[in-house]
Amino acid sequence: MNKKIAVLLAVPATLAMSAGAAFAASAGYFDAALHAVPHDHVADGGSDVTGRATLHLTGRTLDINLSASGLTPNEPHAMHIHGDVQAANECPGIEADTNTGDSIDPGSFVAGTPDGLISLGEGLPDYGPIDVSLTTTGDTSAASGLSLERFLVADATGRIAYHRSVVVPKDIAKNLGNLHIVIHGADLPGDADASSLSSLFEATLPVACGEIDNAGR
Template identity: 35%
Template sequence: MRRNSKLVLGGAAAAVLTAVSMGAGPVLAQNGKATDKSVTLTAALAELNGSGASGTATAVVKNQKIEHIEVHAAGLTPDAPHAQHIHYGNEALNECPTLALDSNGDGRLTTVEGVPAYGPVVVSLNTTGDTTPASFLDVARFPVSQGGVFNYSRDNIEFTDVAGTGYPGAGGLGTAKQIADSIRAGEGVLVIHGLDYDGDGTYSFSDPEGGSELTPGLPAEATDPAVCGVLR
C-alpha cells in the first residue's frame, strides 16, 4: 500500500509519507500488544501442585523469533532437571491451570490435565540444540536446578510450525507466524516441570504418583508442572 501511494504521489509527498511511517511505531492489536516488530513480555511464575517454587521470565520477541529469553526460578526440586516450555493453543484459555482441571480428582494436575488452560508445547526452552516441541522431554538438555535455583537464558529461538495447536485445517497445524503473533499478543504460557511431591530428594517411579502420563520413561514427578506464568 505504502509503495503504491509513493508511486502515485511522488516527490515531496512521498518524503512526508516515509517520515510518517517511520515514526508510526508498531501496529497495536486490540489488547495493546504490538503485532509486529519487537515486544518484551514478562511472566510472574507461580507454583502449581504445591511445589513451593516461584520465579520470573522475560522474553524479547521480534516477528517469528525469540531474540532473548531468561527464566529465573527458585524453590524447585534441588539438583534435578526441569523441563520448561512455552505452551500455546489456539483454543486454549491461555492461562495457568487450576485444580478445576484435575479431571481424575486425584488432587494433582498433570501436564495433560493442564492443556485446556495452556495448550500444547510450542517451544522447548532447553540449553542447547533443537528447541521445537520434538525436544519437549529431552531431559538431558534442560536446566538443572542448583539447590533449587536456576537462572536460564538463551538467544535466537525461532518459532516453528506446530501441529495440534488447534487451528482449523489438517492436524490443527499452526504456522510459525500464527503462533508467534499470539505469543506476542500475550497468549503464551511458560511452564516449568518437575517436582518432588514427597520430598525424598528425587523423581521416583516408586512414589505414589508412579509413571508419567506423557512417557513411560519418566516418573510423573519429572513431568508434572511445578510453576506457571502467562507471558504478557
C-alpha cells in the first residue's frame, strides 16, 4: 500500500462520547439504505449502486447483513462503517466533488476543477474516517480498510451479499446511529483496463453510502 494512503486510512476513529443521548444504544436493530454516491454518469460509466444493510447490536457484537447490486462484477469491494464527531457525518453530495483528478490524498488535490467523481478523499469530510472494515475474515479494524483480498468479490451480475458478526469498539457501538456504511470500488471507463484493481483511485472510489438509522425495535 502506498504510504500516504496508509496514513490517510490509519486516522484513528476518535469518537467522542456523543452528547446526543438519544443516539446512544448498546442493543437494538439498525438499518441503512445504501444509495449511489452521486457521480457524473459519463465519468463513472453509469454506475448506480444500491443496497440495504440490517444490523443487530448486542453489547459490542454487531451482526451485519448487507446486500447490494450494481457493483463492478467479479471485483472486490471494500466496505466500511465510517464516521466521527468531527465529520459532517452525512453521505456526500455532488458538491463534494471540488477537485480534479486521481488523488485520494487530500494533500495532493488539484483544487477547483470538478471531474464529476467524488474520490475517497473528497468524501472523507462528509462520511469521516473508517471505523469498521466489513471484511470476510480476520481483522475488522480501520487497519484492514484496504485489505482487498479480504473483502467480498461481486458476482458476475455485480451483486454482493454479506453476513458477518463482528465485535466493534465501545464508542462505535454507542454511536452506531450516527455512522454510515460506504461501499467502494468501480472500474471507470476512462482508462484502458477493465479493472478497478490497477488504480487506487478506482479501487477506493466511494460508490454507495447509507446512513445508519435506529430501526426502533
